[in-house]
Amino acid sequence: MSVIVLTVNGRKHRLNIDPATPLLYVLRNQLALNGPKFGCGMQQCGACMVLIDGKAQYSCTMPVSLVEKKSVITLEGLASAEDVLHPVQQSFLDEQAAQCGYCLNGMVISAVSLLNTSTHLDDLTIRKGMQHVLCRCGSQARVLRAIKRAASASDK
Incomplete structure (x- = not known):
């Protein structure tokens, strides 16, 4: 286990987690963000997509350690305000x-x-x-x- 600091939807999160854990699992299980979905687990369907530094990336197979110094945006983080959608x-x-x-x-x-x-x-x-x-x-x-x-x- 390691302490990983993630920036997700503009907020920093300190997590004690295995660095090899797929980003999708961290988003859904530790951060309760349910926009990204588990579909195939093999980068084939796109249900797990997130923006990493502004570019769409699969999160189902990406180790969380690879995004530690990057900005991750999920579906929940796209809106500019609670009542103003992207x-x-x-x-x-x-x-x-x-x-x-x-x-x-x-x-x-x-x-x-x-x-x-x-x-x-x-x-x-x-x-x-x-x-x-x-x-x-x-x-x-x-x-x-x-x-x-x-x-x-x-x-x-």
């Missing part, structure tokens, strides 16, 4: 871009990561950026519209 979260609501919701964490986190690099996104760029998130609900057309809506809101 533009991507709001656009997903506006476009009703979720059905079962299991992939939603990965979709939103990946979309935010895309917008962190560019606000002018065409269909191909969005599809490439979202290809690592598995969704079987059939809401992909609404997800595409939601990301475009968030990008246009960022342009204003």
Whole structure:
């Protein structure tokens, strides 16, 4: 066991934990953050995505020790205030871009990561950026519209 200091959603946490523990387990079990989900445990579905220094990363296999000096943002940390959602979260609501919701964490986190690099996104760029998130609900057309809506809101 080691003392690991994590910065998650802007707050520092001191944890006495095995450095090899997957980040996802720390987020869900020690910090009670339930946005990231356990899906496959093999970096295949994207349900566990978090932003690490602004970039979407899988948390299911990432040892917690690798993020000690980095900023981790989960779905819960995207909103700027308790009642003000991140533009991507709001656009997903506006476009009703979720059905079962299991992939939603990965979709939103990946979309935010895309917008962190560019606000002018065409269909191909969005599809490439979202290809690592598995969704079987059939809401992909609404997800595409939601990301475009968030990008246009960022342009204003």
